[in-house]
Amino acid sequence: MKPWREVAVPHQDVLEGTFQQSEFAADITAVNSGKASREYQDAAAFFDRTFITEGMGHLLTQVAQRLAGKGGEPVVQLQTAFGGGKTHTMLAVYHLATRKCALSDLAGIPDLVDRAGLMDVPQARVAVVDGTAHAPGQPWKRGSQTIRTLWGEMAWQLGGADAFALVADADATGTSPGKDVLRDLLERHAPCVVLIDELVAYVRQFPESQAISGGSYDTNLSFIQALTEAVKLVPRAIVLASLPESDLEAGSQRGVTALRALEKTFGRVQALWKPVATEEAFEIVRRRLFEPVRDENAREAVCRAFADAYIAEGVKLPAETQERRYHDRLLHAYPIHPEVFDRLYEDWTTIDGFQRTRGVLKLMAKVIFRLWKDDNKDLLILPGSLPLHDGSSRNELTYYLPAGWDAVIERDIDGDRAETTALENKEPRFGQVGAARRIARTIFLGSAPASVASKVAARGLDRARVILGCLQPGQASSVYADALGRLTDRLHYLNTSGDKGQDTTRFWFDTRANLRREMEDRKRRFDDRTEVRGKIADVLKKTLGSVFDGVHIFTPHGDVPDDTALRLVVLPPEIWYTREESRLALEAVLEIIAKNGPKPRYRSNRLMFLAPDHGVLARLTDAARVTLAWNSIVEDVREGRLNIDLLQKNQAEKELKGAEEALPRVARECYKWLLNPMQDAPTSSKPTVEAFALNTAGASVGSEIERVCTDNELVITTWSPIHLRTKLRELYWKGEQRSASAAGFFEDTLRYLYMPRLRTRDVLTQAIRTGAASIDFFGTAYGEADGRLEGLSLGGRDVVFDDTLLLVEPGAAQAYDEASRSSVVSVPADTLLTSETPATPPPLPGETGPSPGATTPAPALPVTKPKTFHGSADVPTATAKMRLVQLADEIVAVLASDPNATVRLVVEISAEFPDGASDGVKRAVSENANSLGLKSAEWE
Template sequence: MKPWREVAVPHQDVLEGTFQQSEFAADITAVNTGKASREYQDAGAFFDRTFITEGMALLLTQVAQRLAGRGGEPVVQLQTAFGGGKTHTMLAVYHLATRKCALSDLAGIPALVDRAGLMDVPQARVAVLDGTAHAPGQPWKRGSQTVKTLWGEIAWQLGGADAFALVAEADATGTSPGKDVLRELLERHAPCVVLIDELVAYIRQFPESQAISGGSYDSNLSFVQALTEAVKLVPRAIVLASLPESDLEAGSQRGVAALRALEKTFGRVQALWKPVATEEAFEIVRRRLFEPVRDEKAREAVCRAFADAYIAEGVKLPADTQERRYYDRLLHAYPIHPEVFDRLYEDWTTIDGFQRTRGVLKLMAKVIFRLWKDDNKDLLIMPGSLPLHDGSSRNELTYYLPAGWDAVIERDIDGDRAETTALENKEPRFGQVGAARRIARTVFLGSAPSSVASKVAARGLDRAHIILGCLQPGQASSVYADALGRLADRLHYLNASGDKGQDATRFWFDTRANLRREMEDRKRRFDDRTEVRGKIAEVLKKTVGNATSFDGVHVFIPHGDVPDDTALRLIVLPPETWYAREEHRLAFEAVLEIIGKNGAKPRYRSNRLIFLAPDHGAMSRLSDATRVALAWSSIVEDVKEGRLNIDLLQKNQAEKELKSAEDALPRVVRECYKWLLCPMQDAPTDPKPGVEAFALNTTGGSIGSEIERVCADNELVITTWSPIHLRAKLKELYWRNGQSATSAAGFFEDTLRYLYMPRLKSRDVLAQAIRAGAASKDFFGTAYGDTDGKFEGFAFGGGNVVFDDTLLLIEPQAAQAYEDANRAVPTPAAPAVATTTSGVAEAPSTYNPNGATSSPSPVTPVATPAAAKPKTFYGSAEVPPATAKMRLVQIAEEIVSVLTSDPNATVRLVVEISAEFPDGASDGVKRAVSENARSLGLKSADWE
């Protein structure tokens, strides 16, 4: 496919950059006086470059019929928006009436003459009244004749001195000549055409209730009314008058009043003219700016490629691009993309002062001149092609906009120092197609008018129209979509409504820096050591505080504020003590300092602390995300307090951005705080402790549950402990050098202090291991004290164990030996009595000191009655209050449990409590004891 410059060649004046002068030197007065350029002065050249629109064709047909005396409207009012083609249409009428050549030499005119049913159109006299050519209070010269009024000017142009004589008196006195005089004037010089342009600009200059040389306000309105009435009576005369459409074009309040009066006057006899349609503008601009396309196949190939590419993209582009007629629009507009015309005619023409035809022509002429000079190779001239870096092209657009747009274009849209250029230089996939600048130009063209025009329904362009303004065949729309997302986050003057990721979002530029620029400025205000650090701590408390394995979570606090007790604690290190695999000195030193110090004192229970450290690589992102959240929070707060004045749309945007930043911050915190640091020591003989690092998974569940998982998988914190491991640790460190019994409470205290000891979650973990191990003889024996080598409450296998400060854990062999040594001696059996065969018992042989053995005398057996069994047991004991718990347990296990082992026994326990208070019991003690006694159901609980 060929680029546009190889298929459509601009006219010479466009290529030379002289279009502006030739175009704007052309007005109806310049043509009437012979001072216009050739393309406007010569009838043939004019029609060669003129596309006859539907409205112009209808009007020229009316003029031809009227001049031939075959009907047609006598008065036509041309009232359209500023730059709607009125002057160009009047020039067409002027050349049709005053031509110096045959009708066949005027392009497009023979077909209109045929449509009018005529063989020819007679040449006619033309009078041109330009309201800006003369001042109503200053007479002007026509040869030797002084002319003071509009009616004098019409008479002179139609018939010279003879015609002027008809209205000479009225011209001298400044009074309207009347319908009859004007009728005679028109009849004498028919066929004739009166072209009236800028009439409001002339009439509004008359002072209130005061006559001047040009007449008065009322006399001029009377003249217009008389003229319209007179021309109806002359079959071969026609009046064309142009009136502004808007009050703004009419000027002052006086001008608006003149416009209303003229509208009423012309309204009685006028025939309204249809303005130029957008589709017709395609051909107008193409004819005026480009030579005829000679390679039709190349044009069709390009347009077909665009249409096919749009269909392939489907819903990513506007719906009308999926229709066949869009291919026809591409053909008609070639080499300019239809989207350029749509934006200019739908958006820019809503700006008061932007001319529908001349404004577009002037702009596109400058654009084409610059693109041609820059050797632009686009297939079509698209919104994304506009060379806004070029001062001439940019000024043509910013002229109609409020002040401040130059800075926006240079900073955000186009130019060597623009953000878009920097992004393309950084990202080759954007730079290859100029994606960032093309997007920014497209958004500017489609959104800048909304900063000044109130008629724009919805501000900005949606994503589909932005891509339409950039995408060429063979390119991927995803590149432009990605670039748009990057620009929305980066540009200072680009605004977006709604979620930037949604297709319904609209984007627009504004001269006010968007809230993102405000946010970026505020980001730099926050101090790292106070505000940023405080915000991170706040988020960490919410995200890490759910770690149920720990009794306390401490975020960014000095080591003196971390209690030195039995609680298991997670210490979150501050951002400046970061960790990295290749550089861990800062984090490790911080850990070792905290486990060694508790303020000015040494820390004893060092084995109760685990640490969470930030990753060095993620610190900058966390800092930036925190600053973004702080900045949006300050903006929202300032809006609420009235310190920042923004519109409702921006207020909603700020609140939405704040929520997004707050929602993202916990995720960023988790990605940064990903290292669990655990102090450790392999053996008591190690010279100094070390630190081991464990990586946390930053995805999945909560950070608290992830910390618990890593602690459990690596046995950093033990929640369930086997008696096997307890016995092994006791053998390793305690049951040696003749020591066979160890205090359980002392063992637990050592697990709190020494890093080579297991880190138990709580005291209950050890208690459960002791209870499980005490149930058998495989692990240890238990006792509740040792007095003179005798274990109090000794048990070895099967005993119920209470873990208190007196509990001892005894090495299994020592416990077995102690049990064997203290087993109760059995009562000896009665001596056996020998019997003879006669059944007479014999006494045992006795030792005789004389050396002879005396035989026992026979005895007669005697029946001995059996001993009676005891039936009642009563016992009492003094229980020291200090060891009441242990002694009562011993009594229950060693006495009560034995008594109740007989299923026929009835055991009754009575606990008697006696307490004396020499100074009297306090109210608190009395109340607590009475309530507890009542709740426990004591049989009696009396105070005396």
Template sequence: MKPWREIAIPHTDVLKGIFLQAEFAADITAVQSGKAVHEYQDAKAFFERTYITEGMRLLLTQVVQRLSGKGGEPVIQLQTAFGGGKTHTMLAVLHLASRTCPLSDLQGVPTLVEKAGLMDVPQAKVAVIDGTAHAPGQAWKRGRTTIKTLWGELAWQLGGSDGFAMVKESDANGTSPGKDVLRQLLEAHAPCVVLIDELARYIGQFEEGKSFSGGTYDSNLSFVQSLTEAVKLVPSAVLLGSLPDSAPPSSGDRGKLAIKALEHLFGRVQALWKPVATEEAFEIVRRRLFEPIKDLTARDAVCRAFADAYVTEGAKLPSETQEGRYFDRLTQAYPIHPEVFDRLYEDWSTIDDFQRTRGVLKLMAKVIARLWNSDNKDLLILPGSLPLASGDVRNEMTYLLPQGWEAVIEKDIDGDRAETTELEGKEPRFGQVNAARRVARTLFLGTAPSCVATKPGIRGLDRGRVLLGCLQPGQTTAVYADALGRLADRLHYLNSSGDKTVDTTRFWFDTRANLRREMEDRKRRFDLKTDVRKRIEDVVKKLFASVPPFDGVHVFTPHADVPDDSALRLVVLAPENAFTKDDPRPATDAVLEHLRSHGGQPRHRANRLIFLAADRQVLSRLQDATRVALAWASIVKDVAEGGLNIDQIQRRQAEKEADAASAVVPRAARECFKWLLCPVQDDPTVTKPTIESFPLNTTSGNAPGELERVCRENELVIETWSPIHLRVKLKELYWKADKPAVGAMAFWEDSLRYLYLPRLKSREVLAAVVRTGASSRDFFGTAYGQTGGKFDGFQFGEGAVSLDDTLLLIEPEAARQYVVGQQKLIVETPPKTDGDNGKTTTTREETVTGGSDKILNGNAGVSTTKAKSFRGSAEVSATLAKSKLNTIADEVIALLASDPHATIRITLEIDAEFPNGASDTVKRGVSENATSLGFKTKDWE
């Protein structure tokens, strides 16, 4: 038996690798203008390579009858799927009508004409209207004539300047010429053919209500309607129009409307068009790719040997191979095996954008060229023959598939580094017939489309169909069956549906390795509200473990568990409260709930909370990444505990995948939790706060640092404040004509509570701004109390103040007036006797410097005895006890303890009265706590 290469010789353009250039030249406008390559430009050469399918035969019969005035459909609509062969059919009509050679030179046409009951077909004028050739708003030239519309173009192509004169006025003003004018035009140049291609693209460009040089949307539809009606009135005129079976996604609303309108105007002649059958595709491909086969005896011998080998193997192969007609399929498809066509037309054609005719031709042209140049000696071109190691072939087969298939081919299927090649090198019985590569290639051809195809069905190939794609006469299926079993255990991307030794087991390739299927199955076990949420919570806690300037971070914490105190706190909202600009309510409602409530009680210090929320659009990716990490971790755990039996390669892969998936989750969490939500209230009279959102940059720096930057730059948290801002707030909200002084701690407490006040990082920020402001007379005066009209410890511009419960901040003008009043006081001190000379001295006591009420004594220069002890007591409000006692410890006790020689004893006295009697719970709790804290007395009366 001879190999295919000695019986079927490819066309020169296939062997030279220039077939695709000729395919792209299959353009009706290029042929009509004389610019196509010879195979498409010359009518004789075109029909030599064209197989007249049943659909084309029916259509051409209608055309020849119409041109001969013997009936036939006047208007034919070609509406086919992508790659359905309509362009090739229209080219056949063009060449048949406008031929310059005898009808007998057009292969296949004389028989067709004879069956139509005709002796000859008259030559006819042909006008080609290509919707992609012109734009609605641009005129074009035909010689010296300027043409603006499709009807102007039609008239020019049919009758030159004389024909154009018939529609000149309509062309100039963009209005349809009407049915009568078009009928006269067609009659004057009959017999004639009008071929309209891509018309929907042209009409879809017209905007509603706008007029272009090419007319309007309505005038173009009116032209189409008038033309179809005019053609029906001219017995030897025929119109063919092509429409896509659906609007492409890029066409827009106008394009879709145009298709619907044109469908209505053309009408459908469905019976005239049949899609290419698989058996017809055999002959199409052979004509287009191969020279005519001369040695039919050698061809039949090969096909008979294959058919006999299939019968010998019996039930090991698909049932159709046992039928006698399978020999006929082999001869029809020769030199390509029918299984190749079956997989391409049944499986690959379900992929969007795969062209049934041109796509197959492009692929097989590259396959044939590669096999020819590599001196392939197979008897037929089988699925197992496909040279996937070739870049051209591999690219042609993967460009419509999702990302990742090139890696699958290189690692598992074909090439110097593929597992199949390595296996064949180790196993001579596989290497002798390339068994491993043939099995893998067959599986790829038969299963790769299932990862993207929308066609429902059982995935994968069974063992018999895999063997059919590999077996040649003189071989047995055993070697390929063994290779399949070895590959099922070895390859990373080959999957199976069950026991690999059972004939009904199905095998398929996937871009995901075997364990990925296990991982995908396990992903579904993890619940979003429990497992996934808990893992995300743990990751976010680590991500925001310490976030300056916040004193505490609360991740997915209910409002009852977020303390209501003076500490600055970041609250990370739960995933169900994710945020988006378009729908912020789930997040903002959660923020408002935290601001209002502290468990069952109202929250008092709402201005100490800032919130961080997830981006809802990114949340699903984070949840998926978390599920993947949980799934891989469970696989690794089960492998370690013996619950999952895999090989070492898979184990290492699982561990690697688990580590990678675990590393993805923090990055995904960083990208997801990106919205800083800050409640604000510009006006004290507004009851409901506004929630402002600030996006975090998820790609720069670390998460806490980025969060701190956003807080600082947007002044969400004040770490350093200016006295002028404090003065503005005091003047705006606190100082009144009858009350020019306010307690500094009252302002601090209010800043914890009210959203219209600044959110200071800590009390020290207020203490620092008070100290700075107190050293100037521009901002406020200070005092440590007020008795009647007198300020105790009054200072104005001297600084050295301490922030405590007694500190007052005095409006600066009131402080100035107070200074003036004090300066006017002249106090006469009682007469004093000088102990040395017995003289009586009168000293005037005045307040004249520093702006304070400090007395300048005449004896100020005399040194006084140093104090030996200090005793102090203070009443502390129970509600401020924690803050007050901390302040006393920091600002009094610590100062006393700074003297290393001082002996300090501190006694705390608590006097509590209960008018209605203390409850047993309070009594028991206080007694137990007092005992544990070492109280000397703890008596109840």
């Protein structure tokens, strides 16, 4: 397919940029005086570049019939909006009546003559009465003749001095000549045409209740009424008058009054006239700006490709693009896209002052000139093609808009410093098709008039129409949709309504910065060290629930407790980590585990660290600032410090909600590095730091940290006794030392990085209890004194994990147990008494024992039962807890098992202090004795 520049070539004046703006304004007086440019002055050239619209064709038919005496309306009032083609239509009538060539040389006229049922249209005299050509109080000259009034000017143009003589007295006195005189004048010079333009501009100049050389306000209205009545009586005469449509064009209140009076006067006899339709404007602009298209096949191929592409996109584009007639619209408008005309004629013509035809011609001439210079290769000239970076094209549009639009275009829409250009430079897929600038230009063309025109019902364009203004065959609409979404987040003057991303969302530009601009301004106010860091800390607190007893976010290392709790230290943003540059974070971790403020840190193995990723850090900071900014806007609206409309209020609340939802996600993506300080062996290596990347797509950060810690055994929650035995053999059961303190072992796991990091003390307790039930792992004892192991046990007994508990190497425990058993002295069997062989006391001295064979009956011994038990025990201080438990289980519990027994337990505590007890000990013991209810607790 060929681009538009290879199929439709602009006229030479458009190509060279030599046209003058005034040439687009048809000036009937200039044509009448022979001073207009060729395309307006020459009848054949004029009709070559003029598309005869339905309204113009109907009017020319009326004129032809009237001049031929075959009917037709005598008076026609042309009243449309500014730039609606009134003066251009009058010129068509002028050239039809005054032509110097054959009718066949005037493009389009022969068909109209045939339609009117005529063989020919007679040439006619034409009087052009231009209200802006003369001042009502200043006479002017026609040769040697002085003329003072409009009726004098009309008569002179129709018949020179002879005709002027009929109205000379009326011209001299400034009074209306009357219907009969005007009828005589028109009959003498028929066929004739009277063209009256800018009549309101002339009549409104007359002072109130005062006559001047041009007559008075009332005499001029009387002249118009007499003329319209007279022309009805002359079959081959016709009057055409143009009146402005709006009060604004009429000017002052005096002009509005004149307009109302003239409307009433012409309204009595006027004929209807249809203004230029939007579809007809296609051909008007094409004929005026382009040479005839010679390669019809190329035009058809392009238009067919656009129509097929639109059908393929379906609901992503406006409904009318799916209709067959849209292909016809593309053909008629070629090489300009119909959407350009729709926006100009539906939106821009609602602005008072924008000329319906002339304004479009002036704008498109400048656009085409710049696109031609820039070697534009678009298939059609779309809304997204408009070169708003070009000052001349931009000024033609912003001239009709309020002040401030230049800044909007330069900042958000088009230009080297625009946000759209920056986005395209950053994103190649947008830059390849100019997606961002095309989107912004399309939205501007469809939304800028709403800033001044109250007739626009709904502001902006919907998503489908925005894409329509950009998309070309072979391109994906998704690229433009993505670019639109990105621009919504970046541009300062782009406003939206409706839910973001929905097809019903509307987009428009305005000179007032949107709330996003307010947000951008505010987010720079927040301090990184206080407000931004505080916001990030608040978010991390909500997302870092985990296996740790304490989480310290951005806490100075001197304030992190040095105790037995397992703690996660979250490093501040300035201490970041990457695999390529890890030194900053690693040095910070090693310093924290070495120092607790000015003092050394003892329990270094209770700390783990979470560090931010440098690549995401800037995005996290920005997300925090955005959230703070939106929150401040919503707060200011709520407190009445910021006045915005309801739509913007809802937008601010929606943006705040979105920012608060996005911030935790960005925080998780940023704080993704779990740093674990470790050491391979006690003396063979220095402390190092391992880094583990967290999966940021998990359910929660806390659960992900727990998974990494468990999978990599960074934190042990369940420990097997075999691992405990291995660690004891490796570090504690060496040489003659065959036992180790369990409490000391746990304390070492808190301090040394080469030791396992147990979740809590209960993990070790469970491992000890499980291992103590077997003879394979270790034995247990409760203290060692004089080479004796108190309470040694190897398998099968409950274990109390206290500060006295010893873990004994199983071989040593077994040998000690066997040695203890062999040292017990046995009692001789013949000294034992049994119930079956009662002991016989030996005979006393001097007595003779029983004679052999004699039988002595055994005495009956009374059976007595003990009724009282007293027991006392010395309890070693080192094993007091274990011994008291044993006494309770094995003595007190057995005694209490008899329901009739009364058991009374008295604990006597005696302590001596050779140097005297300290105040702290005395106070603590007294308070505890009081709270425990001791019967006596005395100090001496």
